[in-house]
Amino acid sequence: MLIDDLRRRLLKEIKQYLSGIVQKNGLFDANRAEAQLSGINLSAPKNKSFGDLSTNAAMVLASITKNNPMAVAEKLNTDIISKWKEVANISVIKPGFINFFISSEYVLKNLADIAYKNDNYGHNENGGGIKIQVEFVSANPTGNLHIGHGRWAALGDSLSNIFTANGYDVCREYYVNDYGSQIEKFSLCIAVIYLKSFGFNLHYPEDGYPEELVKDVVSRIIAESGDAYFKSRAGQADAGFKLMLEKSRKDNGADLEKITGQFADISSLGRRGVEIMIGRISETLHLMNIEFDNWFYESSLYSDKNFEKTVMELEKKNLIYKKDDALWFKASEYGDEKDRVVIRTGGQPTYFASDIMYLINKVKRGFDRLIYILGADHHGYIKRLHAIGRAAGLDEKNIEVIIGQLVRLVENGQTFKMSKRKGNVYMLEDLLEEVGSDAVRYFFSANSFDTHMDFDISLAKQKSSTNPVYYVQYAHARIANIINKVKEGFIEGKLDFNEGELNLPANWIELRKNKAALKDINDSAEGFENIFGSLILSNDFSNLKLSSNEETELAKTLILYPDALNDACVNQAPYMINQYLYRLAGQFHFFYKHHRIIDETILNTSRFKIVLLTRIVLACALKLLGVSAPEKM
RNA sequence: GCGCCUGUAGCUCAGUUGGAUAGAGCGGUGGUCUACGAAACCAAAGGUCGGAGGUUCGAAUCCUCUCAGGCGCGCCA
The missing domain is CATH 1.10.730.10 (Isoleucyl-tRNA Synthetase; Domain 1)
Known part of the structure; x- marks a missing residue:
């Protein structure tokens, strides 16, 4: 690394220079050196003709020491920079910039290094083997990945690769939300379609998942294990049962669930459905060259009475209280906008309860840094995750939440919001098929996380040679x-x-x-x-x-x-x-x-x-x- | 109403914690192949950095206000 090394060396030498010469007049405080000198840059200048590299150090120094920038620049040049072997053709320009070129000696020496390091060229050990976990995508296993997931997947994986190359010990993790009411709904949809495909006359839940998707899952379940999920096969021919089904068509969802549960193993079907969806998701990600190190299941947080134990821990630490028959976490005392419910009236844990346990779990697994890559639609999470971290006594710096902005779809000059396209769905798989993984990966990592990017479908579809x-x-x-x-x-x-x-x-x-x-x-x-x-x-x-x-x-x-x-x-x-x-x-x-x-x-x-x-x-x-x-x- | 993100060339975006004449690509214009791959190269054009104030030697960058767009603000996940 050239630029970073030179900047560090420059700062070090300037500090020595300052402490020796200027400290006595009180203008320079060694304790604040970092802050005072943080404005010093060493980087490529805007205009190439100035040189390969340039520094504004003299201007920053001049403002501290109240000297003439040009005079300081000349001094920095003769005392420090001109002695570097890495640079040549140094010049001091008007306001106080010091410009220079990289010496050919340095260039040649490092060219040889490229061949020597080969695949590992450019890698460094700055990370010092720190264990860093990057959680990304984590889309619910109740649907396919959309375009936005593709962006976050590309960014998360590339970022993980970059961390690894910088000496970090990286774990890529996908958090599978396979617990709670959404999964129950998903399971019910599967069970209903399952029974229907065996001739049962049930109505599909009105607020259910897209029927096409569920049918797809069910056809795979039937292909692999037939009627294995029936609780009572004799029921199919029973006349009384048929009457009951007729009646159920007019009934509410609760009855639908009861009837369905009577004949099919809803939770097993749901679990199998989740596995199938996760299989699909991982296949899609595989097409994009992305492999996760760990698929973490939310449901596993609830085994071994972990939930009960966690609640007891929180009680012991006086972090929760009871109000309106629900159990609340004192998130607002730790920087969140308000307190959050952990156990709902009726005893069901909330999603937030999982968040708490999951974060604690990550820490217990020994990760030094946790990175969450979330979609912009989840930016409300930042504060509550930090609140959990603080309550658990963690340094906030080690819990980083990166918000990836959403992707807006453009087609023939018309814009679509991703969520509004449910009727005319254009999913990540489709995009991969249309333009190929290389283009998808390149495009999705080409912008910063913060940009609200437009994805022009019509443009992506045509294989542009100007790509x-x-x-x-x-x-x-x-x-x-x-x-x-x-x-x-x-x-x-x-x-x-x-x-x-x-x-x-x-x-x-x-x-x-x-x-x-x-x-x-x-x-x-x-x-x-x-x-x-x-x-x-x-x-x-x-x-x-x-x-x-x-x-x-x-x-x-x-x-x-x-x-x-x-x-x-x-x-x-x-x-x-x-x-x-x-x-x-x-x-x-x-x-x-x-x-x-x-x-x-x-x-x-x-x-x-x-x-x-x-x-x-x-x-x-x-x-x-x-x-x-x-x-x- | 409150919070997060964004506004830079016709389009898509860079601009690292304030630095020199605000940069690329695409598109458009005009040039380059009896040549190791023209999926390439070269040239010029294109801008009141959303707007208005402020901070200082110096602002696309920092502060305030304002306009526009995206996304959030559940005992859903």
């Missing part, structure tokens, strides 16, 4: 093509190059003698990876030459990947990876257009090596986003 994901993938495919070309050229004996500069893998030399084996390698699934991997292993990347501006710029972008990865982590912003990728791909295309790697029969080995390194970085970054790195398109 940024193709642009990035195309860079990778181009490189794969070059690598193949080089291999073929060598084996066919049509390519000349200085062998000292490019060490060919041993198996290539074998292939030159035995061309029949070539086809086998090419046809094998790992063929390309073998070609690429052996090239990386057999070569030294510290001796390449950067002979043009385009190559130098590309190389600098390559070595700044670790910084991009760090930034994406610190800011919890996967979109920064998208931006980096786009910039890298652009720089590669630009380079490619201006310089030939293979010129007629001559291979430029330095350029070829840069291309190999570019491929590594493209693949690393694409992997973080869960987007494939194709060899052909």
